[in-house]
Amino acid sequence: MRLYGRKISSGQAKGDVIIEPGAVSFLGGIDPEEGVVVDSANQVSGQSIAGKVFAFSTGKGSTVGSYVIYRMKKSDTAPVAIINGSAETIVASGAIISGIPMIDRIDISLLRNCDSVMVNADEGYVDIPRVRVKDAITVMIRKSDRVLILKRSERVGSCKGRWAGVSGHIEKGDENMEERAMKEVEEETKMRVKIIRSGEPILARDRSVIWRIHPFLAEAKRDEEPEIDWEHSKYRWIKPEEVYDFNTVPKLDKVMENLKLL
Amino acid sequence: MYLSNEQERMLSGEEGEAVRKAMELIVALGKIYEAERLIPVSSVQVSGVSYKTIGDAGLEFIEDYAEMMKKEGKKVRVKTTMNPAGMDIEKWQVMGVDREFAEKQMRIYKAYVSMGIEPSLTCTPYYFVNVPKFGEHLAWAESSAVSYANSVIGARTNREGGPSALASAITGLTAEYGLHLEENRKADVVVEVDFNPDSYLYAALGNHLGSLLSKMGKKVPYFRGIKPSEDDMKALGAAMAATGSIALYHVEGTTPEWKNAIDDDLEVIKVDELEIREHIKGMDRDCEPELIAIGCPHASERELRRIAEMVKGRRKREDKELWVSVSRAVAERNKDAVRVIEDFGGLVLRDTCMVVSPIEKRFRSTGVNSGKAAYYLPKESFCRQCVRFRPLEDLVRMVIA
Known part of the structure; x- marks a missing residue:
């Protein structure tokens, strides 16, 4: 799998990923002598970033942090590459003056600790060789101002007990996505719906697979209700903004955003 | 982002590694903040001068860069001035700065000077040494000088960091975003x-x-x-x-x-x-200040002369110190006022101030009239001072016997 971002600091490097979902301050937040994260606000506090591909959301703190990165590079305690969700001046400056390859605009939730990756900052991408991409569809069914969400049963293979739209895998050589979406709705809910629009695909990580989810919006007839089978235990018609109150499958809110429901 | 042929050449390394790295930094920041092009700057103010603030990490970087520029025969391309150091480079012993600190501080200072940066050592370059004009584009670090240049003078600069200001000094360029653009002002x-x-x-x-x-x-x-x-x-x-x-x-x-x-x-x-x-x-804590420190940002001529007026012919209390921080340029133009304050027993410091010098090694409490110093001095990881925040007149009165 190849994820495209934006080059910040040139170069290429291979290494194992270490992920910090939050923001990182290099001055005070990292011990430059050992290359260990010491900021207790960071999830990876206590772990070494030396020789790793360090993926974190963004930089924060003192501008002296740029020099700290440089010092780490010279003491061989620096990361071999840096991946950010969105770059800012301090870390970008530090990476460039130290010659550490860096890219940003990468969704770091698609990476996992210990993924073995190759960062090609010159071309602005990161390769995750052992991770495959699979396609799937998710259909949000709308009825007046509400949308349908379904609770996945305890018998399904993944995301047991979490709320989702109607979804299904696309096998190779499958029919076109829109037809597949309608068929999936009929199989899972016995409803006959019309597809109104599709949204930009969304990527979500599940162990060694990155799902490329193709979102569809469908319209149900006014009096139609789903008939659910073993795959789901419950269903609800909710206002789109209520999605944040449910324990959903990853990125269901993004699916709804891309369908302009949020 | 659009780059001219010359800028492309600088980025590709045709003018050497020092220029290439500086250019890479400017271009990356331009991309991050979605600039459409690079623009020339008429002057630069670099920060990252005090050894207290940048430490060994900064010292190492600046010496390495200066070395690389020297090898490649490169100097800064535009007028560039520098922020205050962690000590008065002549009177550091009187300030109580230790030798190791002083030596490292001098290495930073010399490295910057070797790049062609003027040894101004002030946060108020707009007094005499680096005076921008209305509408000029600058790449200044030092947040107080950035504010003054933008607001009081009407020049245009973003808040640069140490490395980005240096990169602008070496290339003469900055990316056009933020406060360089009319709509963001x-x-x-x-x-x-x-x-x-x-x-x-x-x-x-x-x-x-x-x-x-x-x-x-x-x-x-x-x-x-x-x-x-x-x-x-x-x-x-x-x-x-x-x-x-x-x-x-x-x-x-x-x-x-x-x-x-x-x-x-x-x-x-x-x-x-x-x-x-x-x-x-x-802001104003209940403590008896051991040090009265004026000049954050560095005192103007008027402020320096006002202090001189107040202490003229008076005697300083033995148990308190008075520091007045000014730029070398202001001190040289006001030798009479400087002499009056020094005769009183105060110390007129050039090149530094109470925030970026290691005052925590000598003092526990400081009296200031600066809203900036009152913010930085109490910080545990920085200056560890108990701060009295009082008007100038009160502070000077506290130190008169």
Whole structure:
């Protein structure tokens, strides 16, 4: 799998990923002598970033942090590459003056600790060789101002007990996505719906697979209700903004955003 | 982003590694902030000079870079001045700075000088040494000078960091984004002040408003109801920049861009004297200052002469020190005032100030009239001072026997 971002600091490097979902301050937040994260606000506090591909959301703190990165590079305690969700001046400056390859605009939730990756900052991408991409569809069914969400049963293979739209895998050589979406709705809910629009695909990580989810919006007839089978235990018609109150499958809110429901 | 042929050549390394790296940094920042092109700057002010603030990590970087530039025969391309150091480079022993600190500080200073940077060592380059004109594009670090250049002079600069300012010095360029663009210089909030602050209250007002405006997500305040002097604006801007990263403000009827600063209906916040007096209670701690330190940012000629007037012919208390920080340029033009303060027993420091020098090694409590110093001095990881925040006259009185 190849994820495209934006080059910040040139170069290429291979290494194992270490992920910090939050923001990182290099001055005070990292011990430059050992290359260990010491900021207790960071999830990876206590772990070494030396020789790793360090993926974190963004930089924060003192501008002296740029020099700290440089010092780490010279003491061989620096990361071999840096991946950010969105770059800012301090870390970008530090990476460039130290010659550490860096890219940003990468969704770091698609990476996992210990993924073995190759960062090609010159071309602005990161390769995750052992991770495959699979396609799937998710259909949000709308009825007046509400949308349908379904609770996945305890018998399904993944995301047991979490709320989702109607979804299904696309096998190779499958029919076109829109037809597949309608068929999936009929199989899972016995409803006959019309597809109104599709949204930009969304990527979500599940162990060694990155799902490329193709979102569809469908319209149900006014009096139609789903008939659910073993795959789901419950269903609800909710206002789109209520999605944040449910324990959903990853990125269901993004699916709804891309369908302009949020 | 568009790059000219010459800029492409600089980026590809045809002019050597020092220029290439600097160019890579400028271009990356341009991309991050979505600039369309690079523009020339007429001057640069670099930060990252005090050994206390940048430590061994910074020292190493600056020496390496200076070495690389020397090998490649490169110097800075535009007028470049430098921020204060961690000590007066002549009087460091009198300040109580230890030898190891002094040696490392001198290595940083010499490395910058070898790059062709003027040894100005001041946070007020706009007094005599690096005076921008209205509308000029700059790449300045040092948040208080950035605020002054943008607001009081009407020049245009973002808040640069140490490495990015240096990169602009080496290339003569910066990316065109942020405050270089007209549309980002408009006010986004109106601040109505319904009392007449003196210079002390301006420092407190800035200290208060910087954090308040940042919490509101505001970047460019427009003041109504005040008539500040240049010294007042220096104090106000420095404090707002310290507590809230405000890099530009307008004052109705006073600052050069106020007439075009408001486009739409803006949110209005009102500040009265009571609110500021309340705020001061949090800044002015109950302690007996061992050191009285004036000149953050570096004192102007007027401020220096005012202190000289107050201490002329008087004697200093044995148990307290008086430091007045100024730029070398201001000290040289006011030798008489400097002599008066030194005869009194005060120390007129060039090149440094109480915030960036290692005062925590010698003092536990400091009296200041600066809204910026009052913000930095109490920090545990930095200066560890118990701060008295009082008007200039009170502070000087405290140190007179």
